[in-house]
Amino acid sequence: MPYAHAADGVALYYEVHGPDERPPDAGGPESEHAGPPALLLIAGQSNSRRWWDPVRGDFEGAFRVITMDHRGIGHSDKPDDDSYSTRGFAADAVAVLDAAGVRRAHVYGTSMGGRVAQWLAVDHPARVDRLVLGCTSPGGPHAAERSAGVTRSLAQHDAAAVRRALLELMYTPEWLAAHPGPYRTIGERGTPPHVLRRHRLASHRHDAWDALPAITAPTLVVHGEDDVFNPAANAPLLAHRIPGAALQLIPGARHAYFEERRDVASPLVLGFLTGAT
Template identity: 75%
Template sequence: MPYASAADGAALYYTVQGRDDGEPLVLIAGQSNGHRWWDAALEDFTSTFRVITMDHRGIGGSDKPDDDSYSTRNFAADVVAVLDAAGAGRAHVYGTSMGGRVAQWVAADHPHRVDRLVLGCTSPGGPHAVRRAESVSRSLTQYSARAVRQALLDLMYTPAWLAEHPGPYRTIGERGTPPHVLRKHRIASARHDAWDVLPTITAPTLVVHGTDDAFNPTANAPLLAERIPGARLHLIPGARHAYFEERRDLAGPLVRDFLSSVDR
């Protein structure tokens, strides 16, 4: 199995799929998730791009250190280590949820490595971000694991979609993740604040969000689009947090066309 070595020596599991001659595209998963986050949407990109996915540190096949290395900015450095290992000097970067927070740091700290940037269902973090409702946060801290799972599913997908798709669901956390990793991922995402560096991002940027996203409120999307020079904004009507899966009929072509466009 392919592994990259992070700056601190942590082993990072990654995969490469798609066209050998395609432009590199790295897909970055959400909090407490790894490369399987993208399973349902992967085919939207493999026919066009050389697609790189990875397990964040602490997740899946990657090392799980119990230290202070968990932050969205350090996760961004991990992404660059994976690009190095995969032989991708420059790549398109598409991150969703916490992966979108990580992608902001990749673009800000490593501009020469980013061709085009897509930020999905994410936020700038810090005091400028629009926080989710307290009722949503409470639903994710219930005593019953089954109740928390259902709350997550309801935040990710519409009831109609869930009724027709019995799973498995790849967006509600990687199974078997150690408690210390779950805690550190949660803290890393909560502490994200890239507000001050967003205006320095030079990569052409697309911001995508579902209009019915209560997990990461939709109001964060225009904040990002207004803060990043020249960024485009696209809202997907009726979509919740996992818009890239439930509404891949819209999201897949939208992102693919943006990444493939020639107005660079």
């Protein structure tokens, strides 16, 4: 299995999909693989590369698609230390790009993955071609916070009740009735408690507000209009803060807009990344 290694030695699992896939032992960025442009997909909090399984194929015809397991998740190492932060996850993503032999990639991050993508574009601008930030937030005191009711629904002691609440925040009732699962967006099974705690803190502590104006990559901000898990009010905050960013709200969509409304979201993102729109 292909692994990258972060600066602190943590092993990070990744996969490459799509046309002309790069072999796992192809070397570092100095031997960049010729072929289709690369697209790095970054998943949400406490979720693995499987987050993208329902829609990854929408991008494989145009890009070599790279997915990864955050530190602590899936096949990646699971240290119990203070190395978990959205800015640190961005550095991990650079290690993955290095291992995959990619100097520059389009980056599409959703939810906490969008927070990570912000830092990737700020700290490593030469590595980011076009940037898509989905259902995410600038973090910190300037962000639009979820309501107390949503927070209470996720803090229940009944695990089944929390799962139901999370699903209802991700998808509309109509979509849930027609799609019995499996659901890839409600956390990776078997994740240790210390990792869940550290991922939650990393996401909560994210604050890129002061750094966002430094982003130079062409940026698209996408959000479900009915998202109350990460309130849709965060989308215009990001779009106004990032120079030249475009904004697209998807009517009727909740947090997992990219899956439930893939008929709208995937063509929208593809058009932006290929320069068609």
